[in-house]
Amino acid sequence: MKTSFWPQWLKRNGSGGGEDDSPGLDEELDTLRGTICEMGGLAEVAIRDAMEALVRRDHVAAAEVVRRDRKIDALEVEIERRVVEIIGRRAPTETDLRDVVAALKIAGVVERIGDYAKNIAKRVAIVEDSGMRPMSLLPEMARIAAEMVHDALDAFAARDPKKAVAVTERDVAVDDFYNSIFRSLLTHMMENPHNITPATHLLFVARSLERIGDHATNVAEMVYFAATGAYLADRHKGADTTSIGSAND
């Protein structure tokens, strides 16, 4: 009969990997990907919390978003360090190399997403003092942008090129939102000069969300590249009717 109720994996020591203590390349890559997901999780929460703070005019929550951005930055540094180490010591090739390169690039993009969330959070205090309510379109736009980030990270975790393509297809919706918010804020500004300052801040919020959508698309493109080795064809861009040029960040 069995000696104990508990299965063997509870009793064995060390992780499921090799016999020796040093982790293999697979395991190192896995940890690297895990760290990127942790970063992504922080960025996702940052977007959500920043928008919630904006809608509820919650200074404290906004300050917390700004504070937590440091953790994202620290993780990016850690990922860079790991990538350099893996390339230097292991000299990965083919799929593994693609994985490592994609990881490095995705980390940079996720860090930018965190920055945009922080930027939104920083505007909470200013918008509050102006007495102008964030318009109803912004939370909806934020929902789509956050969903794109969420799905891009899911695609990354699952190495799922199909899901990645689906993310890139939604960028048009965010762009359309941006254009419509831009026009309606412009109308507000023309109606009453007092609206100009708060409307400008809200415009920057919309701009940040639009950029977050773009960056989620970038992540998805890199996921596609890492998984298939091929580049996604240039995506269709929503018509930019704001005519302020395309000053790409």
Added chain:
Amino acid sequence: MAGGAVSNLLIAGLAALALIAGAAALLLWRRLREATALPAASDEAAEDEDGANLLAAFTDPLLVVRDRRVLIANRAARDLLGAHIEGSDVRLAIRHPAAAEHLARDEEGGAPVHIELVGLGELGRPWELVIAPLPGGSRLVRLIDQSQARAAEQMRVDFVANASHELRTPLATLIGFIETLQDEAAVDPATRQRFVGIMAGEAVRMRDLLDDLMSLSRIEADRFAAPRDTIDLRPLIEEVRDALKPFAEGRLIRIERGTGEALVAGDRSQLAQMLNNLIVNALKYGRPGSQIRVRLRDAGPDLVSLSVIDRGDGIAAAHIPRLTERFYRVDPGRSRQVGGTGLGLAIVKHIVLRHRGRLDIKSKPGVGTMVEVTLPRAIPA
């Protein structure tokens, strides 16, 4: 490998079972099973499989995590988070910051940690995550779907919003007429009289609504305190009917009292309110001039059934499950016209709940509606 060997032996065992009849075969089969159960080499694999099988029996998503790696994910977890998570870094499965932080810690033991999080699987779906230590430094991660609990919370919020909205409507009417009346020159005496009539009606509506809200909250507060008095339903029904006579406008409310006694353990005023609401509904929604039947009946040795039956337009089946929802109205215009608060059946439902009874609503469009309440009989002292 191990599984194949086991099944081969099982097939052999089953073949033997077919050849040798009865107890002899069973004995052999059991021996074969014992022989395959504990060969030293496949021991660990078999036990690991046992662990996975144990987790598979749970419908909540479960993960066993060690050194940040997912050792085992049960079927529910793989469905939710993707098949890739088994064997990979746990942050690939759950990247929520609070969870990542707790799962990254390596110390053994400790109390289970509860974390509320949203955004696993579909974005916005709420989960409770429980991380509990297992012997040997592993952790069991359990995900509990919280959408139901959140939905209940949302209902409460909606209720406050609905109640304020319902109170606002008559109030807006009142304010409108008051403002008109303040401008005395604009209103002739006949119109004034008509306005005051409407205002009185709206004020009554508000009072009714507040009364209903208050009795609802009282009934809910008593919900778990079972009523103890012994009430005879027969005189109670007569009493309620007599009180409603002025409202019935000459329509017949026929009481069919059945044969036996109708003693229930109950709260007299609540049962009267229940009867009142049911009969008033029947009067409101029955055809003008048609009669209302109140029927008492035996429903088994321990149960009394009370039905209120009207002849009217009836209710479409799609609405029936929602009738006891607060402020749910099949036809808002009609409800307003007959002066309903939208709480009548919600109150009935809560009274029946408190009395450990059952509420059934049956209706045939074009024929009429029957509301049946089944209550447990009073236990004779």
